[in-house]
Amino acid sequence: MRPDAKAASNNALGLLRPVKGEEGAIDAIGSEGDMRATVIHGPRDVRFEEWPEPRIVEPTDAIIRIAAACVCGSDLWPYRGLQPLNGATPMGHEYCGFVEDVGGDVRNVKPGQFVVGSFASSDNTCAHCQHGYQSSCVHREFLSGAQAPYFRVPLADGTLVPTPERPDDSMIPALLTASDVLGTGWFAADAANVRPGATVVVVGDGAVGLLGVLSARQMGAERIIAMSRHPSRQKLAREFGATDIVAERGEEGAARIKELTGGIGADSVLECVGTQDAMLQSIAAARPGGAVGFVGVPHGVSIDGAGLFFAHVRLHGGPAPVRRYLPHLIDLVLQGAIDPGRVFDLVLPLEQVAEGYAAMDDRRAIKALLQP
Numbered sequence: 052m053r054p055d056a057k058a059a060s061n062n063a064l065g066l067l068r069p070v071k072g073e074e075g076a077i078d079a080i081g082s083e084g085d086m087r088a089t090v091i092h093g094p095r096d097v098r099f100e101e102w103p104e105p106r107i108v109e110p111t112d113a114i115i116r117i118a119a120a121c122v123c124g125s126d127l128w129p130y131r132g133l134q135p136l137n138g139a140t141p142m143g144h145e146y147c148g149f150v151e152d153v154g155g156d157v158r159n160v161k162p163g164q165f166v167v168g169s170f171a172s173s174d175n176t177c178a179h180c181q182h183g184y185q186s187s188c189v190h191r192e193f194l195s196g197a198q199a200p201y202f203r204v205p206l207a208d209g210t211l212v213p214t215p216e217r218p219d220d221s222m223i224p225a226l227l228t229a230s231d232v233l234g235t236g237w238f239a240a241d242a243a244n245v246r247p248g249a250t251v252v253v254v255g256d257g258a259v260g261l262l263g264v265l266s267a268r269q270m271g272a273e274r275i276i277a278m279s280r281h282p283s284r285q286k287l288a289r290e291f292g293a294t295d296i297v298a299e300r301g302e303e304g305a306a307r308i309k310e311l312t313g314g315i316g317a318d319s320v321l322e323c324v325g326t327q328d329a330m331l332q333s334i335a336a337a338r339p340g341g342a343v344g345f346v347g348v349p350h351g352v353s354i355d356g357a358g359l360f361f362a363h364v365r366l367h368g369g370p371a372p373v374r375r376y377l378p379h380l381i382d383l384v385l386q387g388a389i390d391p392g393r394v395f396d397l398v399l400p401l402e403q404v405a406e407g408y409a410a411m412d413d414r415r416a417i418k419a420l421l422q423p
């Protein structure tokens with residue numbers, strides 16, 4: 052087994068070193084078991100190129116034949132040069148597909164099954180997992196490399212959830228969203244303590260924010276105010292359950308929320324961006340005693356302690372424990388109760404992945420689905 056194979060398939064958020072040589076040499080081209088996969092080399096330099104096909108490394112691994120993958124909003128941080136890269140890095144962490152192979156210790160999933168997995172691996176047995184925070188599992192790895200025909204998933208038993216039977220092809224986009232974007236929107240709503248009858252504000256009209264609207268609706272929110280200034284996104288937000296749209300941002304946006312809520316503020320605010328402005332706007336939009344669920348990966352966010360103290364607001368967020376929600380979200384999709392796959396407004400063959408990044412970067416597309 053290649054010593055670097057583990058890093059190859061598990062290099063997200065810059066936490067693990069990438070695989071290739073410092074000089075970017077591609078030593079494996081043409082050898083048996085290669086595939087073509089999505090690799091980022093630097094800002095706005097995404098290539099679909101030869102990459103070693105993943106293999107079982109640990110006896111707890113599974114290899115997935117990807118049915119569909121997609122580009123995540125968080126993939127745009129390194130794409131825009133806002134997150135440092137350490138050499139060529141395989142991309143993609145939202146995935147679903149068919150189990151191709153499993154290691155000798157895997158018990159819960161079998162070759163041929165259709166599975167959806169979290170972007171973070173988990174054993175699903177440690178104390179953090181048992182508390183429902185699988186994305187803080189003591190054995191967690193942030194996965195990367197799913198924008199490819201094949202993908203290695205560590206701790207397969209604790210990371211993957213099989214569907215009861217092979218889903219209809221039409222369900223695959225919706226099931227794919229459960230892997231991250233829907234799971235993250237759901238966590239935003241859960242962390243913001245959305246309850247039946249609640250007034251909810253969603254900051255951010257990217258795919259996570261839009262699915263935060265859908266999640267809040269599923270949790271019984273009565274009023275859902277989506278903050279968006281893009282007509283196509285406003286329309287989808289309304290279809291997912293938003294009752295009001297606010298186009299203003301920042302202090303103006305927070306003032307508009309106060310106005311719409313009789314001067315009180317929202318019970319729950321979903322922060323789905325990760326910038327300083329979005330976080331401050333979210334805290335300002337919540338009522339005293341309200342909660343902000345924040346799931347945008349923070350970039351340059353700092354919060355003043357005294358400001359937070361007097362805001363009287365609860366903050367909870369982090370990388371979404373998608374694994375906790377997967378069984379429920381898969382059920383909702385298979386029952387036809389939700390159709391989160393509608394966030395995909397661009398479908399591309401995997402080899403055109405670079406166009407998916409460019410379209411999302413330009414905000415020409417909300418989210419790009421990739422088909423191997």
Ligand SMILES: [Zn+2]
Pocket residue numbers: 173174175176177178179180181185187188189190
């Ligand atoms: Zn664990």
